[in-house]
Amino acid sequence: MRCQGVSKAFYQGGQRIVGLDRVDLRVDSGELLCLSGPSGSGKTTLLNAVGGLDGIDAGRIEVAGCELTQMSAGALADMRLHHIGFVFQSYNLIPVLSARENVEFILQLQGMSAPERAKIALEVLAEVGLEAAAERRPSQLSGGQQQRVAVARAIASRPQLVLADEPTANLDSHTAEQLMELFVALNRDHGTTFIIATHDQRVMAYAKRQLVLCDGQILSDRRV
C-alpha cells in the first residue's frame, strides 16, 4: 500500500477542517502497524481513504497494485470485496444472521456457491476459535466473540490487507489481548498486512511499526 501526497479536507458550516495533510506512507506486504494520535488527528480518515470508502482531494493511493483514484465505483467496490478486509469498533454484524451467515454473506457477494461458502465460513470461524458458536446470532455472543466473527468475516476471502479501526475499543483487557494475538497469528501465518488505528496501549504493544498522526500529518514513524 502506498500513499503519496494524500490530502483531504472536510467543510462544515463554512469552516475547512483538515482530515489529511499531504500524507506520504508506504506499507509493505506483511507488515502489522498501528496508527495512533489524538482524537481528530486523521486516523479514521486515513483508513477510509486507503480502504476506498472515502475519496481524497489530492494525491495517490495504491493498493494491491491498483491506483484507487483512477478506479470506477464498480471496480473500487470489487477491489474492497476481494482485497481488503475491514474490522470496526462496533463489529457491524448483521443482527438477524448467525455468525456463519455473517461470514458467508461476503462470500456470497463474491459469487461463491452455497456449499463452498459454508465450508469456508466454518473453516474461518474455527480459525478464530468460534466453530462451536457458528449458528448463534450476534446477540447470543459476547463482545469479544462478536469481534471475532467480524474478524472472520474480514479475512474470509483472504484479503492482502486488513484495516481495523479501534477494534478493541469495546473489549476488556483480556479479550483485547486475545484479539491482538489473533491478528499477530493471521499476520504470521498468511502474511496478511494489518493497519490498526487505535488509542489502546495494549494494541500498540503488538505492533512492529508505530505511526503517530497529528493534524492530518505523520508526526513519527517508528519500527520496534
Ligand SMILES: Nc1ncnc2c1ncn2[C@@H]1O[C@H](COP(=O)(O)OP(=O)(O)OP(=O)(O)O)[C@@H](O)[C@H]1O
Ligand atoms: N464527515 C466529516 N465531516 C466533517 N469533519 C470530519 C468528518 N470526518 C472527519 N472529520 C474531521 O476530520 C478530522 C480527522 O477526523 P478522524 O475521524 O479521521 O480522526 P481520528 O484520528 O480517527 O479521531 P478519533 O480518534 O476521535 O476517532 C477531525 O477534525 C474530524 O472532526
